[in-house]
Amino acid sequence: MIKSCYTTGIVALFILFTSGFAGAQNTKRTEKLFETARSLYSSDQYAKAIEVCGQILDIDSEDVNTHLLLSEMYKDMDSTRLEIIHLTKAQKNSDNALIDFRLGEAFYRLGMYSEALSFYEKYKAVKNISEKRQFLLACKMASCKFAIQAIANPVNFEPNRLGDGVNSEFDEYWPTPTLDGKHLVFTRLVRDSVNRPQEDFFMVELDSVNWEAQPMDGVNTNDNEGAQTLSADSRIIFFTACNRPDGLGSCDIYFSRFLNGKWTEPRSAGSPLNTSAWEAQPTLSSDNHFLYFSSNRPGGKGKKDIWRVEFLGFGEDGDPMWGKPENLALVNTDGDEVSPFIHANNQNFYFASDGHVGMGGLDLFSAFIDENGEVHDVKNMGYPINTFKDDMGLTISSIGDVAYFSSARESDRGMDIFSFNLDRGLQPQPVTYVKATVRNKKTHQPIAATIELVNINSKQDQSRTQKADEKGEAMLALPLRRNYAFNVSESGYLFYSESMQLAEVNTITDPIILNIDLEPIEIGAQMELYNIYFETDSFRILPQSEPELQKLVSFLKTNPKLKVEIQGHTDSSGNPEKNLELSKLRAKSVVDYLVSNEIQLDRLRWDGYGDTTPIASNETPEGRRQNRRTTIKILEK
CATH class of the missing domain: 2.60.40.1120 (Carboxypeptidase-like, regulatory domain)
Incomplete structure (x- = not known):
């Protein structure tokens, strides 16, 4: 398990705005200008504050407080290189060790990991660092070392932009391949009739000669729809919608069903899935058992956490029914975990996080969810899938070899959808x-x-x-x-x-x-059962036969007037006489099981036919498998 390493908000501002730093003494005028600049900064008037700081530096180019104030503003404005310039100038005339830490943070945000590590190590030498700060520092140093190693050992990553049938002059994102791999559903940011931005769903047929995405009529509304997931049969869609009149929180999860050839009108998926908090980015397991999603609801581990809830099907009113939401604690950290994706095998899980050791910002991680629902083996997906920038989400084909993601890497085109072949070590089953x-x-x-x-x-x-x-x-x-x-x-x-x-x-x-x-159901009709298993050369029923036998018990209880014959059959391997006797004993074992499950004996007959009535060739393994069967024949109804 990768150690949680969320940091945002832990380090308080260290700009003291006093004259306590070593360096040139501020004059009355510069002190007054500094107070003006600080006031402008506090009211978010950055341009004017920067202008006043320039006036101070014209008087005293080494004023530490002014350089620190400028570094803070440039940090807020994501101008990290300018932030570094002013931190470096402040450091020349100050013995405040926190500047080393801030320089480490700035270089880390730029993906300059060796430089960042150098400043972190310099800061580590300071005495009397708080326990919380020590933990933070250890996390950042671990991330730098991980990133340096990851860059030295990159995974395969050659993204290809999908064609113009998918990507357009608008932004496209959140690609979702269907189970059969024939279609891709995605969100497109279009413009409505009055030129307002409008998120809608589109679907494209991937194996067609000429790709041409079509809007998903019925699901799309005049409101925004996005961040969708499809059921395995592509007949249920859950998605994110925000600020709707029937919503419970800022963003909620909605659904639509494909019934009678069209999509139903979208409706809220209701509580307890939705709350007064933020719920978004659903992903549905292919067996329709669990819906995973991101939420900042109370009771979580961090800011935005990944949760899952059991999906119990649809009620008589057509609304989905849910179990009790549970926090995926071993995935979540004190930071943000978003963009969950459960692969169609229901075990390989992917998400984005800024709280685990990584390259900086949001990184993509993989995890494994076992049959008991326990999470194991959280791993960073490596460089260059992850970079120092935010990497927010991907989906993977059912075959497991191709991943889809959205990116603005071709900046003149906005957000487009890309695909890439997954490194073999990252491919799900x-x-x-x-x-x-x-x-x-x-x-x-x-x-x-x-x-x-x-x-x-x-x-x-x-x-x-x-x-x-x-x-x-x-x-x-x-x-x-x-x-x-x-x-x-x-x-x-x-x-x-x-x-x-x-x-x-x-x-x-x-x-x-x-x-x-x-x-x-008619007299003389018969059904072949292939999931009743016996020990080799034995009539002892194996445990994996239980589901099929219980199905047969239920069938006979539902149809209490039926009388049936239980027939045993074998393939042609071995001695015919022995096969005949074995088939009779196996048929009797099935009868005994049925009687032990309250099926009256007078409704049951049994016989064995050995290898005398094959339904397939005994020359192939598949043919022999089909011939090894239990037949139920209707005698009376």
Whole structure:
């Protein structure tokens, strides 16, 4: 874990505005002019204050207080090089060691880390430094050393400006790629009918021959919309909107849903997500489990913190339902943490912070969130992704190789969207996705069925459920290195079962496209179950079978008049007689499980068929996998 190192506001102004510094004595006139300059500075009249300071220096070019006052004004005006000039001149005639610290700060802000470190080390030699100042100094010195090392060992970073179909004469920022990588949603600062700046959402098809971004009608309003996140199926958008009549705070998180072919009117996402404080920059996990966001609400660790809240779906009124927001304490510092982004694998996490050791200002960091929600391994993303300037946020494709960000690095064009290939050491674990279309097997009409995806390698992971849309379509992210049970169910139909074996997959695979025909419950109808697992050459049921078996229990309880036959099947490996006997014993094991879960025995029959009824070739591993199955056949209804 990188140590928290937030500093802004810790060091009080050290300009004493007295004649206590060594150097030329102020005359009555210069003292009067200095009081005038200080008064002008206090009332933010910088230009006039600088002019009066010039008059003082015409009289006494070495006046320490005047040089310090000028350094303070130039600091406020972000004119760091002029600040350094006047700090250096003040230092010549002063023994105040804080000037060394201020010079270190100024050089640090310019990214001149060796010079900054030199002044910090000089200041470190001072006796009687407060404990708080010692901590601050240690942090700054650590940041300088980190930055020097990072510059000496840069990561790969070759940004490419996206084409004119995305970028325009206006500012574009906050790029969000869709799960399938086919589209990019972003915010554009346009001008309305009376030439006022107006933030709207645009979407571009990335794999089209001629990119041409289109406004997202329905989500865009006469107000500003920005800092958006999309659900994995691109049918929910959460975003930031400020100063709206129905808002709870200065900025709140809003949402819209894509229903019946169009986006719904945006509405506030409500409390407890939104409060009277500032909430913004949401990012939604691809399983729709958590929404991460930045907020300055009470109860945080610093100024702006990153929080997350459990997303419980939509209520009957169409509004989102939330759990209790929790502070991501191991990410947050005493400073600002903003621009969170959770990758589609739901574990690699990215954010911007000015409170961790880094290059200065806001740096980009990565972290890892495990299955228990614990944060590990916070890392600065390195140089030149990070610089001494503010680096505020990025998003990453589901494959994990391409990052998107916005920048004004081509200053004549304003803010544009860029992409770059991530250094291999920074790439998150990729994901693939399943795109399913569910229809009635007999009528071919779409079914808005319930889809359930279970990670059978983890007891901590909650199952994911999602309803197909009115076209019977759904899309879900599938992080690699896991095995999944995939079920589709709807009242009045047999449920569909599929096994997705991705535990040994380390690189991206082709997306899984499923055309699923649900069969109405009728006598003679049958369904194949692929997620009931047994020990090798045994009829002992393995624990990862539990989700599928519970699905079968629920199906039989929902349809209490059904009588079914449980059929066991094997592939052709091994001895046929032994396979036949094994398949019967496995079918009986399933029956025993069902009876132990309150399914009446008189509703159940069982038999084994060994390798006599294959549904695929036994010549391939995939074919043998399909043949190893449990079949449920309807006998009575």
